[in-house]
Amino acid sequence: PRITVGLATCGAAVGGTAIYERLRESIQKRNPDLSLVPTGCIGYCREEPIVTVAHPGKPLVLLNRVSVKDCDDILNAVLSGTVPHDKALCRIEEWDHLMGHNITYGRGFDEIPLYDEIPFFGQQKKVILRDAGIINPEDIDEFLAVGGYSAAYNALRNMEPDTVLEEVEKSGLRGRGGAGFPAGLKWRITKEKKSDKKYIICNADEGDPGAYMNRNEMESDPHMLIEGMILGAYAIGTDEGLIYIRAEYPLAIRRLKHAIAEARELGILGENIFGTDFSFDIQIATGAGAFVCGESTALVASIEGRTGRPHPRPPRLTDSGLWGKPTDLNNVETWCNVPVIIKNGSEWYRNIGAEKNSGTKVFSLVGDVEKVGLVEVPLGTTLKRIVFDIGNGGADGKAVKAVQTGGPSGGCIPLRLFDTTVDFESLNAIGSIMGSGGIVVMDEDTNMVDIARYFISFATGESCGKCIPCREGLKHTLILLNRILAGKGTAEDLDTLKSLSETIAATSLCGLGQTAPNPVLTTLEYFRGEYDSLVKL
Ligand code: SF4
Structure with missing residues (x-):
C-alpha cells in the first residue's frame, strides 16, 4: 500500500x-x-x-x-x-x-x-497539473513512471531540432506569463540569431497577489519544467539555461535543486544527454522579491547582479539578453506545456482550447469563492464556468460581484460580463488581461474603490521609480483614491483619476506602469456608481 x-x-x-x-x-x-x-x-x-x-x-x-x-x-x-x-x-x-x-x-x-x-x-481538464499531488516531486523514478522525460528522450534521439521547433510553432502555444506572445516564434527568433552563445531562461518570478500557479507547478512536478527546458534548449541550440525564481519560494527552490541533481545523476542534464552529443545544464538564480523583476529586461539585469530595473526595448532579449547574448525567456507554465506537445503532437494540442488560444491555462481561483484552489481549464472557458461550476460561487453563500484577472495589472470584471471567455483577446477587449493566471473573486460586500486602492498601493510600492509617469503618477492616483474613500473627493477628482490613469498607461516605460492603472480604469467603467456615492457631486 x-x-x-x-x-x-x-x-x-x-x-x-x-x-x-x-x-x-x-x-x-x-x-x-x-x-x-x-x-x-x-x-x-x-x-x-x-x-x-x-x-x-x-x-x-x-x-x-x-x-x-x-x-x-x-x-x-x-x-x-x-x-x-x-x-x-x-x-x-x-x-x-x-x-x-x-x-x-x-x-x-x-x-x-x-x-x-x-x-x-x-469540470477541469488537467494537462499541466495531471500528476500534481499524485507523484512524489522528490523522486525522479515516479516522474519516469508516469512517462516523464519520454518526450525529451524521443526528441533528442529521433527528431531534428528544427522538427521540435516546428511542432511547438504548429501547436500555437502562446506565452503563459501574460503577454501571450507565440512561444515558437520567440524560439525561432533566438535560434536564427548568429552568436557563439545563447541562453534560455525560465521566469519563475511569480509575484501577483493571489497567484501561485507557478509555485505549485514547481513544488509538485519540477521535472516537468526541466523537461520542457531541455526540449527548448535542443530546439534553439543552447547548452545553458537558468531558472530565475523568487527567494520567497523556498520549497520550490529546494525541490528544483533536488530535481536538477537527480536529472544530472541519470545523465538527463549535463554532457551528452541520453547518450547523444547534445549537452545542456540548468542553474538557479534567486530574486529578492521585487515585483518588477518579472519584467524581462529587469530580470536579466537582476541575474547579472545589476539593479533590477527595466530598460527600453529594443534591444529585445532575443537580440541582446543575458550577458549581451541572444536569450529566450519563457515562464514556468510555458515551458511545462512543451513536453506534452512533443509527446502528443501539435495537432492534439491544437484541439484543446480555442481559436488562436490553444491548450489549457492554470488559474489560481482565490478570494471570496467557495472552492479555492488551482484550476486548469481549456483556454476559451467562460468566467462563469470557472467561478460557479468549478468554484461553486461565493463563499458563505454570498453573491459574487466581480472578479479580477491578471493580478495587480488586471481589470475588475463585473458579474454581467461573466460570459466572457478566458483567452488573451477576450479579456483585453473588456479592459483586463490574462496575466499569469490569478483570478480573485469579490463578493457583494466588496467596496470596488477600495479594491482599486489596494492594487494601486501595491503597484506604487513595487514601482522601480525609473520613469516619472509610473513613479509620480501612481503616487497621485493613490492620493486621489484615499481622498475619495475618506469622503473628501469631488466629481473633478474622478475626471482627474481617469485622465491620470490613461496617461500613466500610455506613457510608462514598462508593463508594470502601463498596466497598473487597469484596476482603476475598469472599476471606474463598471462600478462608477460606487465612486459617485463617495464624492460630492
Ligand atoms: Fe519602473 Fe514603473 Fe517605469 Fe516600469 S513603468 S520602468 S516599474 S517606474
Missing part, C-alpha cells in the same frame, strides 16, 4: 507536515510493508490537508481535511486492506502505473464518488 501527504506550501501551511511526521513515526513503530510518500498539491487547496491512500490494484482514494488525530484510523484502515471511508472525498481509478500494477476495479469502493464526479475536478 501507499499513503501520500500533500506537502506543497498550501498543504504544509494547514498541518500537512505534522500529519506526515505522525504517520512516519507510526509506520516506523509498526514496521509494515507500506510506503509513505510526500507529494505536491492536487489543486483543491480548500480541502487540504489532503492524504491519498491506495492498495495495489485498487483505486487511489483522496481523503480531505485530514488532521493528526485521523492518522491512526487511516493507518489501521490501510493495514487492514481498506480505506477510511468516512474521510474519503473521491477515488481515482487509473493511477497505479506508479506501483507497477494493472488497475482492477476495487470492490467496496463504489460508494466513494469518482474523481470526475466532484465538480471541482470534473
Whole structure:
C-alpha cells in the first residue's frame, strides 16, 4: 500500500507536515510493508490537508481535511486492506502505473464518488497539473513512471531540432506569463540569431497577489519544467539555461535543486544527454522579491547582479539578453506545456482550447469563492464556468460581484460580463488581461474603490521609480483614491483619476506602469456608481 501527504506550501501551511511526521513515526513503530510518500498539491487547496491512500490494484482514494488525530484510523484502515471511508472525498481509478500494477476495479469502493464526479475536478481538464499531488516531486523514478522525460528522450534521439521547433510553432502555444506572445516564434527568433552563445531562461518570478500557479507547478512536478527546458534548449541550440525564481519560494527552490541533481545523476542534464552529443545544464538564480523583476529586461539585469530595473526595448532579449547574448525567456507554465506537445503532437494540442488560444491555462481561483484552489481549464472557458461550476460561487453563500484577472495589472470584471471567455483577446477587449493566471473573486460586500486602492498601493510600492509617469503618477492616483474613500473627493477628482490613469498607461516605460492603472480604469467603467456615492457631486 501507499499513503501520500500533500506537502506543497498550501498543504504544509494547514498541518500537512505534522500529519506526515505522525504517520512516519507510526509506520516506523509498526514496521509494515507500506510506503509513505510526500507529494505536491492536487489543486483543491480548500480541502487540504489532503492524504491519498491506495492498495495495489485498487483505486487511489483522496481523503480531505485530514488532521493528526485521523492518522491512526487511516493507518489501521490501510493495514487492514481498506480505506477510511468516512474521510474519503473521491477515488481515482487509473493511477497505479506508479506501483507497477494493472488497475482492477476495487470492490467496496463504489460508494466513494469518482474523481470526475466532484465538480471541482470534473469540470477541469488537467494537462499541466495531471500528476500534481499524485507523484512524489522528490523522486525522479515516479516522474519516469508516469512517462516523464519520454518526450525529451524521443526528441533528442529521433527528431531534428528544427522538427521540435516546428511542432511547438504548429501547436500555437502562446506565452503563459501574460503577454501571450507565440512561444515558437520567440524560439525561432533566438535560434536564427548568429552568436557563439545563447541562453534560455525560465521566469519563475511569480509575484501577483493571489497567484501561485507557478509555485505549485514547481513544488509538485519540477521535472516537468526541466523537461520542457531541455526540449527548448535542443530546439534553439543552447547548452545553458537558468531558472530565475523568487527567494520567497523556498520549497520550490529546494525541490528544483533536488530535481536538477537527480536529472544530472541519470545523465538527463549535463554532457551528452541520453547518450547523444547534445549537452545542456540548468542553474538557479534567486530574486529578492521585487515585483518588477518579472519584467524581462529587469530580470536579466537582476541575474547579472545589476539593479533590477527595466530598460527600453529594443534591444529585445532575443537580440541582446543575458550577458549581451541572444536569450529566450519563457515562464514556468510555458515551458511545462512543451513536453506534452512533443509527446502528443501539435495537432492534439491544437484541439484543446480555442481559436488562436490553444491548450489549457492554470488559474489560481482565490478570494471570496467557495472552492479555492488551482484550476486548469481549456483556454476559451467562460468566467462563469470557472467561478460557479468549478468554484461553486461565493463563499458563505454570498453573491459574487466581480472578479479580477491578471493580478495587480488586471481589470475588475463585473458579474454581467461573466460570459466572457478566458483567452488573451477576450479579456483585453473588456479592459483586463490574462496575466499569469490569478483570478480573485469579490463578493457583494466588496467596496470596488477600495479594491482599486489596494492594487494601486501595491503597484506604487513595487514601482522601480525609473520613469516619472509610473513613479509620480501612481503616487497621485493613490492620493486621489484615499481622498475619495475618506469622503473628501469631488466629481473633478474622478475626471482627474481617469485622465491620470490613461496617461500613466500610455506613457510608462514598462508593463508594470502601463498596466497598473487597469484596476482603476475598469472599476471606474463598471462600478462608477460606487465612486459617485463617495464624492460630492
Ligand atoms: Fe519602473 Fe514603473 Fe517605469 Fe516600469 S513603468 S520602468 S516599474 S517606474
